[in-house]
Structures are given as C-alpha cells and as structure tokens.
Amino acid sequence: MTAPLLNIQGLTIDFGDTRAVDDISFALHEGEAVGIVGESGSGKSATILAALRLHPAGTTITARALSFRGQDIGALSDSALRDLRGGGMAMIFQDPLTALNPLMRIGNQVAEVLIRHRGFAKRAAHVQALRLLAQVGIAEPELRARQYPHEFSGGMRQRVMIAQALAGDPALLIADEPTTALDPTVQAEIVRVITSLRRERGMGLIWVTHDLALMAGIVDRVLVMKSGRIVEDAAVDDLYRAPRHPYTRALLTARPGMTAP
Numbered sequence: 256m257t258a259p260l261l262n263i264q265g266l267t268i269d270f271g272d273t274r275a276v277d278d279i280s281f282a283l284h285e286g287e288a289v290g291i292v293g294e295s296g297s298g299k300s301a302t303i304l305a306a307l308r309l310h311p312a313g314t315t316i317t318a319r320a321l322s323f324r325g326q327d328i329g330a331l332s333d334s335a336l337r338d339l340r341g342g343g344m345a346m347i348f349q350d351p352l353t354a355l356n357p358l359m360r361i362g363n364q365v366a367e368v369l370i371r372h373r374g375f376a377k378r379a380a381h382v383q384a385l386r387l388l389a390q391v392g393i394a395e396p397e398l399r400a401r402q403y404p405h406e407f408s409g410g411m412r413q414r415v416m417i418a419q420a421l422a423g424d425p426a427l428l429i430a431d432e433p434t435t436a437l438d439p440t441v442q443a444e445i446v447r448v449i450t451s452l453r454r455e456r457g458m459g460l461i462w463v464t465h466d467l468a469l470m471a472g473i474v475d476r477v478l479v480m481k482s483g484r485i486v487e488d489a490a491v492d493d494l495y496r497a498p499r500h501p502y503t504r505a506l507l508t509a510r511p512g513m514t515a516p
Contacts, residue, residue: 257284257285258324258325259284259322260283260284260285260287260324260426260427260459261282261283261306261322261323261344261427261459261461262282262320262321262323263279263280263306263318263321264282264319264321265279265280265318265319265320266278266279266302266316266317266318266321267318268298268301268310268314268315269315270314271313275298275483276298276483277298277483277484278484279298279480279483279484281478281485281488283459283461284459285426286457286458286459287459288453288460288461288473288474288475288476289460289475289476289478290464290470290473290474290477290478291303291462291463291464291477291480292463292464292465292466292467292470292477292478292479292480292506293465293480293481294506295465297480297481297482297483298480298482300431300432300463302480303431305318305321306321306323306328306429307339307429308328308329308331308336309340316329323339323343323427324343324426337371341368341371341420341422341423341425342372342373342424342425343425343426343427344425344426345419345420345423345425345427345428345429346429346430346431347416347420347429347430347431348416349431349432349433349435350436351409351412351415352409352412354416355412355416355419357403357404357405358403359403360400361388361399361400361401361402361403361404361407361415362384362385362388362396362399362400364415365387365388365418365419365422366381366383366422367380368419368422368423369383369384369422369423371423372422372424373423373424381400383422384418384422385397387418387421387422388414388418391414391415391417391448392414392444393418409436409441410437410444413433413434413437413441413445414445414448416433417445417449421456424456425458426458426459427458427459428449428453428458428459428460428461429461430449430462430463431463432465433445433462434446446469446473449473450472460473460474462474467479467503467507467509471491471495475490475491476488476489476490477489477491479494479500479502479506486500486503487499487500487502495507
C-alpha cells in the first residue's frame with residue numbers, strides 16, 4: 256500500500272488544562288473518503304484544525320506523526336504552510352458567512368485562490384472562477400460573481416465555499432459540518448455537489464459531522480469520536496450493519512428513522 260495522504264499518529268491536543276484530543280491515530284490514503292462523527296466537544300473539529308495548523312496561540316499539540324504526503328506539517332515554514340492550505344488541503348467551513356470576506360466580490364474571492372495556488376493570470380483566473388461557480392450549481396455566474404456574500408442565501412454561500420476550495424485543486428478536501436445550518440433540501444444538494452465533484456477529481460475527503468446518518472453514500476470509512484478519543488473505526492457499511500461500540504449504537508438511534516442492531 257502507498258504512503259498515506261494524511262497520517263496522524265498519537266495526536267494529543269490541550270487547550271490550557273482541557274484535553275480536547277487524547278492520543279488518536281488514523282491515516283487517510285489518496286482518493287479515500289473518511290467521516291469523523293461525534294457530538295459537540297468530542298474533538299473532531301480540533302483534530303482537523305491540527306492538520307492545517309489553525310489552532311490559536313496557546314494550544315499544545317503533540318504527535319508521533321502529523322504529516323501530509325510524507326511532509327511533517329509541524330515543521331513547515333509559514334510559506335510552505337500557506338501553500339498547503341488551499342493547495343494540498345482545502346477546507347469548507349461550517350459558516351460560510353464568517354469564512355468569506357464580506358467586502359470582496361464573490362468572483363474575486365474564488366479567483367484569488369487560482370492566482371495564489373495555481374499561478375493563473377488575473378483574466379484567466381476570472382474566467383475559471385466563473386466556470387467553478389457554474390460547476391457548483393450557481394446560476395448566472397457572471398452576475399453572481401459581481402455580488403457580495405450578503406447577497407447570497409446560506410446554501411449559495413456554501414456553494415461559493417466549495418468553488419473556492421476546489422479552485423486550488425487540492426488532494427484533500429475537508430468539510431467541517433458543511434450542511435448544519437441548511438434546510439434538508441439544500442443539505443441534500445450540497446452533499447450531492449461535494450461527493451460528485453470529489454469522485455470526478457479523485458480527491459481525498461474528510462467529512463466532519465455530528466450526524467452519523469448523513470455518512471451513508473458520502474464516505475468509505477467512519478471514525479467515531481467521544482471525549483477526545485476514537486472509539487470506533489470501521490468501513491461505513493460495516494458500521495451501519497454491526498456497530499461495535501455502545502456510543503456508536505446510541506448515535507445511530509438518536510436520529511428518527513434510524514435503528515441500530
């Protein structure tokens with residue numbers, strides 16, 4: 256088997272006196288889709304922020320290994336880290352309204368990634384930004400590209416975040432609760448867009464959520480986190496058919512229409 260795309264071994268994260276993540280290990284390979292599931296405070300978001308070195312000052316992070324394509328993430332220079340964020344790995348945040356620049360036109364925000372990470376000239380970046388907006392299902396991209404985030408609905412802003420993430424042509428796409436604030440119809444469409452484009456591009460995917468039922472059809476494997484630890488790691492079909500941990504069974508039965516063996 257080839258070396259992992261993302262390799263995390265013995266990761267521990269402390270926020271002052273609070274241990275958010277307690278000695279967890281997993282690896283993700285090229286093109287693989289992994290779900291990280293758990294209730295609020297389980298450590299799932301803290302884990303992915305460590306992979307991007309996005310934790311605030313004062314956070315203590317230790318690991319036996321924390322690498323992307325064999326490179327030690329903790330040893331990267333500021334310049335190399337900027338290349339990694341958006342180029343090697345890209346993230347779709349839970350709240351696009353706070354992640355997008357409110358003073359910058361939508362088209363320019365997508366084009367900026369193309370210029371920074373892929374060396375596009377300004378005009379070519381504008382043309383490609385329109386293509387990406389259309390690809391994620393934004394109608395009238397030329398008109399929409401001239402607008403600002405506040406002129407978009409929540410679902411449309413999330414599509415912009417997807418276009419922005421794809422602009423850097425990342426090997427790994429990280430989606431942190433990307434459908435939480437959306438109604439079920441829009442949720443389903445965002446899931447369809449992300450999974451379709453991921454398969455088309457052959458990207459790796461980490462999907463972080465508290466909703467275990469959502470993982471069906473999105474990921475190959477699921478990590479279940481509780482109190483900063485991984486309590487179950489299984490292929491998605493096996494997890495639904497025969498969950499091993501009581502906490503996993505509780506998550507499965509917590510949503511109407513779901514039952515656990």
